Amino acid sequence: MNLADLIAHYGLAALFVGSGLEGETVVVFGGLMAHRGFFGFGPAVLAAAAGSFIADQIFFALGRRYRDTRLVRRIRERPGFRRALRTFERYPNLFIFGFRFVYGLRTVSPVAIGTTDVSAWRFVAVNAVAACTWAATFVSLGYLFSRSIEAVMGRLGPVEHWAIGAVGVALLLVLLIRFARRRRAGPLSGMEKD
16 A cells, blocks of 8 residues: 555545654645545644644654753754754744754754743744644645646656665665764764864
8 A cells, every 4th residue: 555545545534644754745646636636625634734743743742851861962962953053043934844844953942942931832932823824835835736746756666666665675774874884983973073
């Protein structure tokens, strides 16, 4: 069962969960399914926004709850983390609003923001607006470009599916090897150049 089948079978519940766990790809497919008539455009936006909002609130709460632990204190000393916090301190609302639109920052940013002194209510307010904007943007992309997405997916034969899978596995292996090397080299290796 592929991603489109999951959303088609489980509907808005899959879109809700997927938007919080996976992100843009699920939400774009949610827009495609809305275009096909599986559910309405408005409910798709609401499900995606709610899933994203709730996931980010959970990550923020985890950052807030565990910010004084030894592990988090050690991570906060890394140059990259400190630089991100300096950016947050200069543009807190913009950072809270924009992190979900930057690939690779979606999960770690609400945790990092939770370690700061920003009020929980401020995070809730900006996060709600950002989640709605993000959901509307990516559901709209899936909805508006549904025919193009379906055409590309339909042209992919079994060989292309295997090739895409092989590239994904190779990428995962490279990332695992890099992670293992960094762990062996020490907690701050790779961050020194930041």
